[in-house]
Amino acid sequence: MDAVLLQILNGLDKGAAYALIALGLTLVFGTLGIVNFAHGALFMLGAFCAVTFNKLMLISTKVEDTSVTLFKAFKEKPYLEIWFPEWGPLLIQYSVPLSILLAIPFMILVGYVMERGLIRHFYKRPHAEQILVTFGLAIVIQEIIKAVFGANPIPQNAPDLLSGSAAIGTWLGLSDALVYPYWRLVYLGFSVVIIFAVFAFLQFTTYGMVVRAGMRDRETVGLLGINIQKRFTIVFAIATVVAGLAGVMYTPILPPDYHMGMDFLVLSFVVVVVGGMGSLGGAVSAGFLLGIVQSFASMTIVKEFLPGIDQIIIYLVAVVILLVLPRGLMGRAGVMDD
Numbered sequence: 001m002d003a004v005l006l007q008i009l010n011g012l013d014k015g016a017a018y019a020l021i022a023l024g025l026t027l028v029f030g031t032l033g034i035v036n037f038a039h040g041a042l043f044m045l046g047a048f049c050a051v052t053f054n055k056l057m058l059i060s061t062k063v064e065d066t067s068v069t070l071f072k073a074f075k076e077k078p079y080l081e082i083w084f085p086e087w088g089p090l091l092i093q094y095s096v097p098l099s100i101l102l103a104i105p106f107m108i109l110v111g112y113v114m115e116r117g118l119i120r121h122f123y124k125r126p127h128a129e130q131i132l133v134t135f136g137l138a139i140v141i142q143e144i145i146k147a148v149f150g151a152n153p154i155p156q157n158a159p160d161l162l163s164g165s166a167a168i169g170t171w172l173g174l175s176d177a178l179v180y181p182y183w184r185l186v187y188l189g190f191s192v193v194i195i196f197a198v199f200a201f202l203q204f205t206t207y208g209m210v211v212r213a214g215m216r217d218r219e220t221v222g223l224l225g226i227n228i229q230k231r232f233t234i235v236f237a238i239a240t241v242v243a244g245l246a247g248v249m250y251t252p253i254l255p256p257d258y259h260m261g262m263d264f265l266v267l268s269f270v271v272v273v274v275g276g277m278g279s280l281g282g283a284v285s286a287g288f289l290l291g292i293v294q295s296f297a298s299m300t301i302v303k304e305f306l307p308g309i310d311q312i313i314i315y316l317v318a319v320v321i322l323l324v325l326p327r328g329l330m331g332r333a334g335v336m337d338d
Contacts (some may be wrong), residue, residue, distance in 0.1 A: 002169065002178045007295045009168070011183045013253075015291020016191035020246035021268040022275065023198060023284040024239035030278045031232045034119055035127050037135040040265025041142060045110060046247025047256035048145055053099035057092050093159045096251055098128050103244045111240030134204050138261065146258035149156050152256035158183040178325075183252050189248050194242060194283055201238075202280070211235055235323050265316060274318050276331025286329055290314050294319050 004030035058078050065073040075081030091098065118137065156180050162182040169178030179293045196282065202208035214221045214228040221228045247256075254260065271290055296302065297313035321329065 003299070005168070005172075006178065006180065007299060008292060009180050009184070009188075009296030010298075013188055013291070014289060014294060015288035015334045016188050017246060017250055017264065018268055018271045018291055019284045020191050020194060021243055022266055022271040022287050023195060023280060024242040024246075025272050026241040026275070026278060026280050026283040027242075028236055029272070030280065031211060031235045032115075032119065032123060034122065035130045035134070036119070037131050037265065037269075038114070038138040038141065038241075039134075039243055040261035040263075040268065041138040042107065042110065042243035042255065042261070043247040043250075043264055044145060044258070044261030045141065046107060047251050047260060048104040048149060048247075049106055049244060050096050050099040050156055050248045051149065051256055052252045053102045054092075054095040054156060057095050071177075083101025093157075096156055096158065096248065099248055100245060103248045104241055107241045107244035109239045111237035112233065114240070115236040119236065120233075122272050123294070128150075138265070142258050142261060149258065151258060153264030154255040155255040156251035158186075158252040161273030162186055165301060175292030188254060191246070194245060198238070198242065199280065207231065270314055270318050274321050274328050276328030279328065279330040282328055290317060293317050296323075 021039060021043055024042070025036060028034055028036045028039070059078055060076040060078045061082070062074040063077045063082070065075040078088065078092060080091055082088070084091070114137075118133065122133060136144070164182055166182050166185060167177035167178075168180045169175045172178075172191060202212055208219065210228070211231055214226075214231065218228055247260075254275065267290075268287075271286045272283050274290065275286030294314055297306075299309040303310060325331070
């Protein structure tokens with residue numbers, strides 16, 4: 001029971017990342033009809049917002065090291081700790097969640113520039129051309145990150161309060177040996193909040209209702225005097241923010257590097273296709289489903305029986321689902337038929 005619960009938690013954790021990225025991908029496809037292969041790069045940009053924010057908070061100067069008495073020595077001390085002796089160290093500890101303050105405006109700007117400068121020129125172009133141009137953009141962003149930050153992963157620490165493990169077994173009345181990292185639970189909770197916020201925005205706000213109407217019939221909404229294209233541009237920015245926030249909060253789990261966007265991009269597109277192109281609910285459901293399946297396939301007993309199954313299980317499940325349901329779990333007719 002402990003092993004099963006642990007794998008479910010691992011699957012939900014992985015699935016949360018897949019679902020967040022796939023949610024943004026589906027939101028862009030559902031509104032603009034764009035197959036955005038640069039979305040994984042946006043996830044990576046969010047992660048490097050956290051890296052940048054941490055480096056800014058650690059800008060330091062040399063001060064005398066009073067712990068050395070035999071000779072005069074100096075050490076590096078962050079300006080934050082000098083200016084704010086009480087709060088500085090705490091702010092540095094919480095640099096990852098605080099970097100959201102940098103990531104949100106930065107990702108909005110990136111999304112706006114991408115949509116206005118490039119994406120809008122490919123609205124009515126074939127999907128193959130959309131894939132090629134956005135994939136090329138992803139490679140450019142990847143190489144820029146590599147040139148600026150280097151090729152090696154850059155670890156980011158969770159706050160000390162959340163760096164240990166939670167006694168899940170004790171909470172649920174199971175084995176005391178069942179523990180799970182606090183930050184992974186935080187990431188899962190954060191992902192659920194973001195997903196619900198996006199759905200609530202689309203379902204319960206007037207703005208979201210107009211966007212959903214535009215997704216179904218853009219021409220009719222335009223005839224009502226509504227600038228639906230402007231609203232779609234804002235939705236693209238929102239999708240960019242969702243991907244960026246997913247990357248920010250994932251940095252303590254996976255140290256950011258320049259190719260992490262590509263790693264998540266392929267899996268996320270599988271998630272989108274399995275869930276059904278254009279279906280937001282399908283993207284989220286498929287994300288969590290495939291995350292749990294991959295987690296169970298990673299168990300030692302499974303890999304001993306079927307070596308390498310953890311590397312291909314998502315694709316096998318995708319093949320089976322698409323053979324039974326060609327449009328995915330919640331796909332609708334007409335999408336991608338052109």
